[in-house]
Amino acid sequence: MNIGEAARVSGVSAKMIRYYEQNGLIPPAERTASGYRDYSTNDVHMLRFIRRARDLGFSVAEINELLGLWRDRSRQSADVKRIALARIGDLRRKIEEMEQMAATLEHLATCCSGDNRPDCPILADLENPDDGDEPKRPRGAIN
Amino acid sequence: MNIGEAARVSGVSAKMIRYYEQNGLIPPAERTASGYRDYSTNDVHMLRFIRRARDLGFSVAEINELLGLWRDRSRQSADVKRIALARIGDLRRKIEEMEQMAATLEHLATCCSGDNRPDCPILADLENPDDGDEPKRPRGAIN
């Protein structure tokens, strides 16, 4: 299938597909005799994976690393496992933070459920979590 | 406390604090007689909240909205609740996606735990989730 269809079914814009190819995130697409990029369903899977990972805040570099786990047949399995586990750790941490945030907002929603909202505790609730002093800062992954 | 200390304890760089102030995300800081910005612990809470929200992928605009819930005393409680619930929905959705991704990576990690890694199913596992065909696309957008 050509780039337009691949974009449609993967949810990644044609522009970004070309961009990813240019930056080595995906291998250069096959070309038809007339020079059109030609995508397999496998390529589409890769694109979907990329999109999902981007949606979750993974940087392109990180996605590249993840795709490498699958791509590089030559890679040490221990390496693969290590990287995967590290990413899982990141995810779990972020999930926890998100749950905290959701809880805070839920508290806000219920505490304000009447018509007379009291002093809303968005901030008060959020000061306890670990961070702030330590600059662990993995920062949105991006970068 | 001055901006440096506020940055230190909030985990938001001094530069970003000024940037947030400039963009109305936080109200202009008090100033000492000599013109230094002067931050209260409340301000620090706000900064921490901002940082946490940014880490979770909220855009500055969204954070502004959230801070507004707490800031604007004049706001309709129903409004506050609506927005909070919407954000909670976003979070829950993202948490689910992250859990899927973590599961996939876990599968990868265990399937590759031996020394002979098989065809890794990163992509195969990821094609089933809803998206891709339907263009719900809050994100990248197709073009």
Place this chain on the structure above:
DNA sequence: GATAGGGCTTCCCATCGTTGGAAGGTCAAG
């Protein structure tokens, strides 16, 4: 065969969040 709508390429520009630096000045603590 002509036309329209993709695709191809290479540009350049804009956005957002963030960081970095320079320059030139003021302040506070040693």
Place this chain on the structure above:
DNA sequence: CTTGACCTTCCAACGATGGGAAGCCCTATC
């Protein structure tokens, strides 16, 4: 007094993405 932290304003860059223009080629349809 010196040093470091702050003040200001600027300007640039990054990564990821979107938008567009220009010019040319391909494909499908009438």
